[in-house]
Amino acid sequence: MGKLLKTNCFACRSRSDIFNTLNDDQLQRIDCEKVSIYYKPGEVIFKQGTPCHSLVCITSGLVKSYIEHENSNDLIFSLTRPSNYLLMPGAFVDQRHHYSAVAVEETTACLFNIDIIVELMKANVSFASEFLRKASLQTVNLFHKISGLTQKHIYGRMADTILYLASSVYNNKAFELTISRQELADLSGMTKESAIRVLKKFKDEEIISLNGNYLEILNQSMLESINKNG
Amino acid sequence: MGKLLKTNCFACRSRSDIFNTLNDDQLQRIDCEKVSIYYKPGEVIFKQGTPCHSLVCITSGLVKSYIEHENSNDLIFSLTRPSNYLLMPGAFVDQRHHYSAVAVEETTACLFNIDIIVELMKANVSFASEFLRKASLQTVNLFHKISGLTQKHIYGRMADTILYLASSVYNNKAFELTISRQELADLSGMTKESAIRVLKKFKDEEIISLNGNYLEILNQSMLESINKNG
DNA sequence: CGCGAGCTTGACGTTGTTCAACTAGAGTGG
DNA sequence: CCACTCTAGTTGAACAACGTCAAGCTCGCG
Numbered sequence: 001m002g003k004l005l006k007t008n009c010f011a012c013r014s015r016s017d018i019f020n021t022l023n024d025d026q027l028q029r030i031d032c033e034k035v036s037i038y039y040k041p042g043e044v045i046f047k048q049g050t051p052c053h054s055l056v057c058i059t060s061g062l063v064k065s066y067i068e069h070e071n072s073n074d075l076i077f078s079l080t081r082p083s084n085y086l087l088m089p090g091a092f093v094d095q096r097h098h099y100s101a102v103a104v105e106e107t108t109a110c111l112f113n114i115d116i117i118v119e120l121m122k123a124n125v126s127f128a129s130e131f132l133r134k135a136s137l138q139t140v141n142l143f144h145k146i147s148g149l150t151q152k153h154i155y156g157r158m159a160d161t162i163l164y165l166a167s168s169v170y171n172n173k174a175f176e177l178t179i180s181r182q183e184l185a186d187l188s189g190m191t192k193e194s195a196i197r198v199l200k201k202f203k204d205e206e207i208i209s210l211n212g213n214y215l216e217i218l219n220q221s222m223l224e225s226i227n228k229n230g
Numbered sequence: 231m232g233k234l235l236k237t238n239c240f241a242c243r244s245r246s247d248i249f250n251t252l253n254d255d256q257l258q259r260i261d262c263e264k265v266s267i268y269y270k271p272g273e274v275i276f277k278q279g280t281p282c283h284s285l286v287c288i289t290s291g292l293v294k295s296y297i298e299h300e301n302s303n304d305l306i307f308s309l310t311r312p313s314n315y316l317l318m319p320g321a322f323v324d325q326r327h328h329y330s331a332v333a334v335e336e337t338t339a340c341l342f343n344i345d346i347i348v349e350l351m352k353a354n355v356s357f358a359s360e361f362l363r364k365a366s367l368q369t370v371n372l373f374h375k376i377s378g379l380t381q382k383h384i385y386g387r388m389a390d391t392i393l394y395l396a397s398s399v400y401n402n403k404a405f406e407l408t409i410s411r412q413e414l415a416d417l418s419g420m421t422k423e424s425a426i427r428v429l430k431k432f433k434d435e436e437i438i439s440l441n442g443n444y445l446e447i448l449n450q451s452m453l454e455s456i457n458k459n460g
Numbered sequence: 461c462g463c464g465a466g467c468t469t470g471a472c473g474t475t476g477t478t479c480a481a482c483t484a485g486a487g488t489g490g
Numbered sequence: 491c492c493a494c495t496c497t498a499g500t501t502g503a504a505c506a507a508c509g510t511c512a513a514g515c516t517c518g519c520g
Contacts (some may be wrong), residue, residue: 067373069381077376088368089373093361098373121359125352129322132351135369136319141383142372143297143319143328146307150379150419151299154508181467189380191509196468384476411499421477426500 039103062109156230174216291337386460404446
């Protein structure tokens with residue numbers, strides 16, 4: 001489950017922007033309390049169903065958040081990069097995690113005790129409303145995800161995934177995939193085999209190029225059109 | 231879009247419990263400001279994509295919340311009964327509604343200006359945290375919905391819908407459906423035809439009885455098993 | 461060199477949708 | 491009071507989308 005690291009919240013360059021609302025005393029509070037952890041690819045950060053105690057902020061690497069199913073594929077609903085944290089709606093409902101989080105790349109994360117976060121929300125209205133804003137954003141993203149999964153066919157779903165990777169994960173039209181074909185499938189709500197077939201189709205139609213794990217978007221507008229209509 | 235009604239927040243029996251955290255002055259504030267509206271079945275309360283100004287509390291009737299799709303079926307993710315309000319994650323993100331809400335039965339609802347709600351959250355920590363709790367609950371429910379829609383086959387999804395109706399909407403194992411077959415389908419993420427076929431199968435297997443719109447659960451444990459495994 | 465994990469491909473089967481036709485009941489106007 | 495229409499519900503047959511299964515491939519690593 002990863003090893004401990006020394007870090008400092010004040011100087012932290014990969015700090016979530018919600019902490020900008022805290023004053024020095026409050027920042028000091030979480031700085032003293034936090035724990036910074038290193039995870040290897042594949043290591044579990046937290047597991048669906050377990051009690052949730054900590055707010056997790058990603059400071060480097062890449063994390064997948066996914067809903068686990070018995071006898072069925074996982075569904076990845078989000079990939080998280082540094083300066084973002086893993087939202088835990090369960091913390092305010094039943095103190096359980098409703099999804100699992102696993103490091104995809106080498107990852108470092110800071111863990112903050114949820115009680116202290118709650119305390120800070122009570123003490124600092126800006127912090128609380130920033131928190132609510134983030135939580136709301138997650139919900140909006142879930143609406144979008146539900147919408148895509150139920151409405152679109154596999155081509156549209158994969159197009160959505162590729163656009164998401166380019167715009168929000170790798171921040172480039174060309175990128176080296178650090179996720180597996182299975183994870184591409186889990187992001188798109190299909191089987192690994194279907195994912196591979198769809199990627200091949202996109203490649204044959206010169207919408208993308210794909211060599212091993214190097215993927216480049218060749219025809220962005222076509223991809224957007226497939227995402228919208230397919 | 232419904233007609234105006236006179237009501238009083240202090241004496242209100244179908245008041246959402248989040249308002250219990252308000253003191254008299256604060257309650258007075260929202261009482262003065264609120265607008266109470268009557269909606270006929272089928273009338274739109276708010277529409278996906280429009281700006282959101284108001285928090286909507288249902289005081290009587292039944293409302294469906296659904297995601298709209300172009301050229302495709304709607305997806306109902308929630309039915310709301312009195313004492314609950316329609317959560318609007320968009321209010322804290324882009325000031326837009328990310329789903330539509332329509333009265334299913336004759337419905338009355340109170341509308342509160344969202345700015346005043348935000349102001350009260352800033353003034354009253356308990357109110358704010360109660361609000362966050364409700365918002366988190368909605369997110370958890372969305373996780374559950376995504377999970378069911380992607381994991382289960384139509385039988386499992388319909389079983390889930392029937393159990394949901396019995397436990398959370400009509401509060402009885404036997405009930406008169408006030409929603410259409412199409413709406414049953416939209417709740418279960420399938421076509422109307424499939425919904426009808428599944429219901430027929432359940433009826434033939436004596437898991438439910440169904441005469442017109444009168445539905446009774448005959449074999450609850452079987453339904454739960456189908457929900458879990460199918 | 462050989463092993464194993466992840467990737468790829470093809471053949472086949474199942475699930476659930478689509479389309480079209482038919483039925484029943486409620487509301488309307490002659 | 492009876493056609494007429496309109497909508498919701500129902501049913502069957504054909505079809506498409508996608509998953510399953512099984513086999514083979516590739517590449518990195520011991």
